[in-house]
Amino acid sequence: MAHEVELKLHVHPDDLARLAALPLLAERAEGAPVSSRLRTVYFDTPDLRLYGRGIALRLRHDGTRRIQGLKTVAADPQADAAAVAVRREWEWPLDGNTGGDAIDFTRLDAEGAGALVPEDARGELMPIFATDFTRTAALLRLDAQTSVEVAIDDGSIAAGRGDERISEVELELKSGRIGRLFALAQELHRAVPLRIGMESKAELGYRMVSGRAPAPVLGDPPMLSPLSTVAEAFRHIVRHGLRQILANEPCVLAGGDAEGLHRIRVALRHLRTALTLFAPVIAPAEATRLEHEIRWLAHRLKPARAWDVLASALPDPALAPALAEARSPAAERAVAALREPRCTALLLALGVWLEEGHWHAGIARTRLDAPMADLAGPWLAARHTRARKTETPERLRRRLRTLRYGVEFFRGLYPPASVRPYGAALDTLYGTLDALHDLRVAEKRLATLAGGKAVKPLERTAAQHRKALAERVKAFRAAAVFWG
Structure with a gap:
């Protein structure tokens, strides 16, 4: 078993070639980039029993190679890292290109992963959805301790009669600090507009299979322990706020969901409150700029929320169509704000500031460890x-x-x-x-x-x-x- 630490960024399809050609990637690459076509089939029972257990079982065809994989579908909720997905995964290269799309259960059982795929489900497994994309990958050396695999994916995911475009770049940390992922993403975003994504390809495929729209994510409140230090508490609270924003973006972008929009606004207020409460132990200059940007985003989302407040208290249901029509422009502006490069820049700046430790520059270590x-x-x-x-x-x-x-x-x-x-x-x-x-x-x-x-x-x-x-x-x- 390995742990995959990844930052996913959505790219407009028209920008993929420009992203791949950026000099900053070529200058830091260890060797030439490698392109390959990856076709991956995901297996589950008709009632999606593996998905219910939080597991994705897949078989990937990479040229003449077949690679069987098992990984957690969603990011590990215990991994305290904002915007970065930490997932458990197992991979087994299979012999040649024989065997088609048959799963080899002996590989799972031999490494103790077989319990994740119950015996009573194995006979019912069938292809559920598939991805087919071209991946251009290169290993970047960012500094002496940090290496990151940059994978640019262009293709589609097919489930039933529907399909969705895949147009994204994945930054996978191979060694070094998580903060360097955000710093690299910042550089890429300055050159090509990007948007952070938390949904894996498996999550998207299962959502397409089920037909369910993205749902709001309430999330548990930040939870500290009596042993938490000041530094640990601040990092945990800010990471929680970032996670809540990103977790609720999909449902808002899909249709301006009222509850998702509310959860994002609450998360923005949490971040502002944290900056205020912790002001004595954080470096002020960058915090002031970040708070200004947080206020900007909250202000852009406010008008749509005002109409949602009326919807929750509307005394006459006959007014619902008029309310929906009045809300529509405000909801469109809220969605546009979340899609703006300025929004991505804010979230990445928060990530770098937090994970690289810039937030406590000049603050005495004794105060942070208290x-x-x-x-x-x-x-x-x-x-x-x-x-x-x-x-x-x-x-x-x-x-x-x-x-x-x-x-x-x-x-x-x-x-x-x-x-x-x-x-x-x-x-x-x-x-x-x-x-x-x-x-x-x-x-x-x-x-x-x-x-x-x-x-x-x-x-x-x-x-x-x-x-x-x-x-x-x-x-x-x-x-x-x-x-x-």
Whole structure:
């Protein structure tokens, strides 16, 4: 078994030749690039039992060679690396070109991988989908410790009666630091527009087979341990934010999915909150520029989200067609923003800044290696105090949002039982204020859509929330803090 560490980047088909001809690739290549046609057949049972186990079984034809492979379909969720997919894989060269597309189970069993393909599934295995593409690959030496295989793929994936174009470059780390993958991707993106992709060819093929559109990914909140250092905590939180953006891009790009768009905006707020909370221990110059770019992307996504807020509270279903028509231009602008080279540049810059360690340039090592719990308590206390002194509902909502993200980031540092009561009171109050904010947004949008009379049901709902507000503020102020 090996671990594949890979950064995938989508390329417009018209740019593939230009990408392959970039001097920066030729200058660092160890030998001439090699082109080959790869035809790969993926096997599974009719009910996709292997996919249900997170496994892809494939047979690849590379000229006269046959290579049998078994790999995890999705990136390893335990691998804490933003935008980079870490997958387990096994490969077995088979003899010659004989045997066609037959799977050799003795190879799996001999290396202990046979348990991943159950005995009762083997007799039902059949070709499910296939890829056919030309790969131009070269091994690049980026520095004394770092080598990366650059593979430019041009072809298609066929499943049932449908097919999808494959037009991408894969950067696979053979040795060295993950940050160098992002740095190389940055250089390529400056020359040819690229877009980061987290979906493997196997994931795309299975999605085509099932007919399911890309779905929003909620993801688990960042989870630290009481032993986490400041540096570990910051890296984990930023990686989590990047993963959430990239995981939800496919469903938004496929049709402007409302929940996926919301999850991306939440992830952007998480990143901004992390930059604010950790400001004392991060280098300021680049952080300021990155925060500016994060605000730019959030601003571009905001109008579509405003219409989505109305959709979730729409009092009259008959208005749904008019709402969809009004939302469409905003959704198109949101999709366009995610496709812009500026968006890719932001995500790659975050990756380089984080993984290459530029974020802590000039910061004393003792501060970075300190226990996160030593700093989390004072940070939470300061924001708790500010929230308690806030009077206006909208300002309180914003301050509670920052505090809530801080609690979400740092709750793993404390005993769960001590966090729960405070977290519940905070969530309840913030949820009420957020509902009132959403209703105000919905009322404005609805008034432009159907006139002032249409907002009456929303006003009644808002009145109910306002009625409960005083009691929830009181409960929050009475809640015992957990950070000591």
